[in-house]
Amino acid sequence: MNHEPLLLATPSGDVLNLRPEGPWTAANVVMLETLSRSVGADVDRSRAVTLDMSGVSALDTLGAWVLEKLSRRAASSGRSAEFVGVADHFSGLMDEVRQVNRHTPAPTAAPNPVLARLGDLGKSTVGAREDVTIFLELLGALFMAVIGVLRRPRSLRLTSLVYQLYRIGWQAIPIVALITFLIGAIIAQQGFFHFRRFGAESYTVDMVGILVLRELGVLIVAIMVAGRSGSAYTAELGSMKMREEIDALSTMGLDPVEVLILPRVAALVIALPILTFIGSIAALYGGGLVAQFYGDMGPAIYMARLHEAISVTHFEVGILKAPFMALVIGIVACSEGLRVKGSAESLGRQTTTSVVKSIFLVIVLDGLFAVFFASIGM
Amino acid sequence: MDAPQDQFAIRVRDLVVGFGRQTVLDHLSLDVRRGEILGLVGASGGGKSVLMRTIIGLIPRRGGTIEVMGQPTGGHGRGAATTWGILFQQGALFSSLTVRQNVQFPLRENLVLSQELMDEIAIAKLEMVGLRAQDADKYPAELSGGMTKRVALARALALDPPILFLDEPTSGLDPIAAGEFDALIKTLQKTLGLTVFMVTHDLASLTTVCDRVAALADGKIVAIGPMRELLQSEHPWVRAYFHGKRSQMLQHEMR
Numbered sequence A: 001m002n003h004e005p006l007l008l009a010t011p012s013g014d015v016l017n018l019r020p021e022g023p024w025t026a027a028n029v030v031m032l033e034t035l036s037r038s039v040g041a042d043v044d045r046s047r048a049v050t051l052d053m054s055g056v057s058a059l060d061t062l063g064a065w066v067l068e069k070l071s072r073r074a075a076s077s078g079r080s081a082e083f084v085g086v087a088d089h090f091s092g093l094m095d096e097v098r099q100v101n102r103h104t105p106a107p108t109a110a111p112n113p114v115l116a117r118l119g120d121l122g123k124s125t126v127g128a129r130e131d132v133t134i135f136l137e138l139l140g141a142l143f144m145a146v147i148g149v150l151r152r153p154r155s156l157r158l159t160s161l162v163y164q165l166y167r168i169g170w171q172a173i174p175i176v177a178l179i180t181f182l183i184g185a186i187i188a189q190q191g192f193f194h195f196r197r198f199g200a201e202s203y204t205v206d207m208v209g210i211l212v213l214r215e216l217g218v219l220i221v222a223i224m225v226a227g228r229s230g231s232a233y234t235a236e237l238g239s240m241k242m243r244e245e246i247d248a249l250s251t252m253g254l255d256p257v258e259v260l261i262l263p264r265v266a267a268l269v270i271a272l273p274i275l276t277f278i279g280s281i282a283a284l285y286g287g288g289l290v291a292q293f294y295g296d297m298g299p300a301i302y303m304a305r306l307h308e309a310i311s312v313t314h315f316e317v318g319i320l321k322a323p324f325m326a327l328v329i330g331i332v333a334c335s336e337g338l339r340v341k342g343s344a345e346s347l348g349r350q351t352t353t354s355v356v357k358s359i360f361l362v363i364v365l366d367g368l369f370a371v372f373f374a375s376i377g378m
Numbered sequence B: 001m002d003a004p005q006d007q008f009a010i011r012v013r014d015l016v017v018g019f020g021r022q023t024v025l026d027h028l029s030l031d032v033r034r035g036e037i038l039g040l041v042g043a044s045g046g047g048k049s050v051l052m053r054t055i056i057g058l059i060p061r062r063g064g065t066i067e068v069m070g071q072p073t074g075g076h077g078r079g080a081a082t083t084w085g086i087l088f089q090q091g092a093l094f095s096s097l098t099v100r101q102n103v104q105f106p107l108r109e110n111l112v113l114s115q116e117l118m119d120e121i122a123i124a125k126l127e128m129v130g131l132r133a134q135d136a137d138k139y140p141a142e143l144s145g146g147m148t149k150r151v152a153l154a155r156a157l158a159l160d161p162p163i164l165f166l167d168e169p170t171s172g173l174d175p176i177a178a179g180e181f182d183a184l185i186k187t188l189q190k191t192l193g194l195t196v197f198m199v200t201h202d203l204a205s206l207t208t209v210c211d212r213v214a215a216l217a218d219g220k221i222v223a224i225g226p227m228r229e230l231l232q233s234e235h236p237w238v239r240a241y242f243h244g245k246r247s248q249m250l251q252h253e254m255r
Helices: A026-038 A040-045 A059-077 A088-101 A113-151 A158-166 A170-198 A203-244 A245-251 A256-293 A300-309 A312-338 A344-375 B047-056 B099-110 B117-126 B135-139 B147-157 B175-192 B203-208 B227-232 B236-243 B245-254
Strands: A006-012 A013-026 A048-052 A058-061 A080-084 B008-019 B022-033 B037-042 B061-068 B084-087 B163-167 B197-199 B210-216 B220-227
Touching: A006 A026, A013 A040, A026 A040, A026 A059, A040 A059, A048 A059, A058 A059, A058 A088, A059 A088, A059 B117, A080 B210, A088 B117, A088 B175, A113 A256, A113 A312, A113 A344, A158 A170, A158 A203, A158 A256, A170 A203, A170 A256, A170 B210, A203 A245, A203 A256, A203 A300, A203 A312, A203 A344, A245 A256, A256 A300, A256 A312, A312 A344, A312 B037, B008 B047, B008 B197, B022 B047, B022 B197, B022 B210, B022 B220, B037 B047, B037 B175, B037 B203, B047 B061, B047 B197, B061 B220, B084 B099, B084 B147, B099 B117, B099 B135, B099 B147, B117 B135, B117 B147, B147 B175, B147 B227, B163 B175, B175 B197, B175 B203, B210 B236, B220 B236, B227 B236
Parallel strands: A013 A048, A013 A058, A048 A080, B037 B197, B037 B210, B084 B163, B163 B197
Antiparallel strands: A006 A013, B008 B022, B008 B061, B210 B220
């Protein structure tokens, strides 16, 4: 018995006799392809082809298809091709293979690259409009849900709200405090290092205080919350969507916005200002430690300088922005979650989109607030 | 000389499998003959899927031996895909790949072949399981339940393995689709000379396509044989299974 496939080609007159031998199976696919290619030219030249199958010791779909392809190659140009000596236990497979690949669908023509680009541009423009529409729709639905809750306070999902507050507020405190502490310390160190050159070290405290309270505290915390809790919201709602849990809720006459989204967004709106406050204090504390050990400025002087440099307005500017940023993060995270389609890949894509989009919007919003506060003189 | 060994595709001897303190399979022995369709029935949660997953190496065993095609199994290596194909209950298609790529996946990973041949083989397999070439560029999320099972079957058969494992192949299909799927398995089993190991609750499949049926109860095979013999079995669980109200009604209809 042969352990390697062979293909013997013996021309007799106008007829080409092909005699495959040995195991024509997927394990030998490299040799099968070489063999069938090597006789290709002979097949094209002869007027008729006979495939003598009596020497084949093993055959599977792949081997059968390679042989069938040879016979079709001959038959395609009007010449005759036939199989002889097909063993009984292979005949079913050969018959089956003869049926397949008969209707190759017309290959779709490659689109014009310029048109394709234009098409993509158009699609993303429409997509951007759709994004805005979805955002506004969800904002409106949330507003309606809030009105519903105000009219019937018992319909508020208090358990869910408290649980979300615990998850995204309480559990986030250590990491938020740690990171803002480090940021405050780094800014203070940079301030002392660079301001020392022109003897303006004491203004470091002004810089740390104003920067942290107005901008950095809320921005860092919002970005962290978008990455930590926004992604979790998208993934949760997305997998609920995938497993039809959200449809199940709707069929029970419950509004998914009221049951799922309102508690989540409300928890964010409550938690983000608190986290911002904690984060700002941690950053000021970090700055104070650096002032003492790096800038040779005692805590009493640091506090006194801080007292002079900052006012409640700075604190208000920072903390006022927090709920709006929370609203944006929550709506983006929830709407991306609801846009998840059936596949696992889609869940991953929407989660990424959710984080990227909410961080982008948080920064844009921060810019708009800067303009707004500057023009009202805060 | 080695005829008795050659006769069996799968031989399981004294298999013990358990999780924690619980023993699911208790000194179970089972032979699957070459070229037969063996149906496995058992209570839900009674260890049918555990037995299948132990044979294919997804669950570690505590004791006993498993021989597949005369070779003892242990640690599933690269060759696994050429020995058996598995149809999981939910299809387990890779959701990020198209139907065509799903079927090509085992080919691509195990063989070196041209893209052209790979495309042709993928379409050939899809047509063999009754799908059209137009369906090849769809994603698994766009398929109906019956189509998902067919694609999963095409993927399981991509490398023409001698053994095919089916985990509840007809669950979730309507009776017409289930009947077509049964017929498809029977046809493919004949043309490709497959040995089929089928876990199922579908009495119609058991009666129409299975050559033999094995009943799993209390962690052991309590009865094995053609459907006719199982119906005569005196084992209380087997009697309850085949002579319960639902089963009786079905058998009555079939008569």
